[in-house]
Amino acid sequence: MERRMIAPCFMDDTLECLQRHGVAAEPLLAQVGLPPIITGPIPAEQYGALWHAVARTMDDEFFGEGARPMRAGSFALLCHAILSTATLEHALRRALRFLRVVLDDPHGELVVEKGLAQIVLKDSGAMRSAFAYRTFWIIVHGVNCWLVGRRVPIRWVDFRCSAPPTGTDYRLFFGAPVRFDQPETRLVFDAEFLKLPPIRDERALKDFLRHAPANILVRYRHDLGLSAAIRERLHATPPAAWPSFEVLARRMRIAAPSLRRRLRLEGETYRSIKDDLRRALAMEALTDGSTNVAELAADLGFSEPSAFYRAFRKWTGKSPALFRRGFQRSSAG
Structure with missing residues (x-):
């Protein structure tokens, strides 16, 4: 990693x-x-x-x-x-x-x-x-x-x-x-x-404090777990080229059921990681005021703009256009 x-x-x-x-x-x-x-x-x-x-x-x-x-x-x-x-x-x-x-x-x-x-x-x-x-x-x-x-x-x-x-x-x-x-x-x-319930105990705290604050400095990743490794892999690849879960597991040399189970222990799934990254990238792009939504949908790996619209509304409760207008109004105010 x-x-x-x-x-x-x-x-x-x-x-x-x-x-x-x-x-x-x-x-x-x-x-x-x-x-x-x-x-x-x-x-x-x-x-x-x-x-x-x-x-x-x-x-x-x-x-x-x-x-x-x-x-x-x-x-x-x-x-x-x-x-x-x-x-x-x-x-x-x-x-x-x-x-x-x-x-x-x-x-x-x-x-x-x-x-x-x-x-x-x-x-x-x-x-x-x-x-x-x-x-x-x-x-x-x-x-x-x-x-x-x-x-x-x-x-x-x-x-x-x-x-x-x-x-x-x-x-x-x-x-x-x-x-x-x-x-x-x-x-x-x-x-x-x-x-969410806490999952740490005194033993975990001792290990955490030995590595703090380095282990919380970079965009709030928890420890150095598999979800962080997957995020780093995806960050280095355009979303449209992100691999399937099975391909990802092979590239990481971990059996797919084992990878799925270990991610679940970290409170994550492959889909939640991809959604998290796509949402951050989408919100980042929409705040500059000039991004074409159809092009953004394609860049993020959506098969069609309507799929991106549905996903963005699920993430934020707003359409991309409404989110952009609201951000621009609050910035101007």
Whole structure:
């Protein structure tokens, strides 16, 4: 499986944050084997090591971006706090309460309405950087995805702040539409996922913490399971050329029944993985305002536009045209 990488523009955000807080970056980069100037992607594991180095230096696992420092060890305590919960909703509400106590600001509230779950971030004072909000999502959403053993697909993400120079990368990072200069900072996903039960125990947590935060840094994949391997394979192939399940199993040298069973243990199916990727690609394409829907349907591997229309309505509750108009209106407002 291809090694998980962190884009250089995410490193740019990190280094800019350290500069704002008066932290010398070069010794920390050297400590984890990184050059003083980053020009290409770096392994997620190496960025995770940098995260730990910064936390030790600042005694703050939130890079100084909160109203109060998130003292070293808080992340582990957060994971322990949600381990005994009954559902994802229970875990999410407990995680948000924990971070409210630790950070003070920004703090999150879970709003559930019209089939959507929205984590809305609040600030008592001035708005914070996009990097601060993204770090909050990495912690909250990433940990909860690990807890239930699968990635919870994101519908869209809004930021109150203006787009940073690396704004385009944010859309790629979340795998969903991202809007800046919005009335609220929020991350939105389907409310049905709130019913998922946690599947992790103390033993799994020990292993998770040994590899954190590298294991939640890249688009919230859970662990390094088969569903992540399949997503990486599909990402490298045009959707119209995606293989059948049987062909995929042969290429991965796993018996089809065994692959199906192992995916089910991760809370996934081959169809759900393909639908997740197609939905993200479709929403991404429709937000630019110029994509031809018929061509998009063909690019995504649908035999005819009507099949794409039906699938998109199932994914979002809207037609492609209505989704595009609604996104353009909210962006203009």
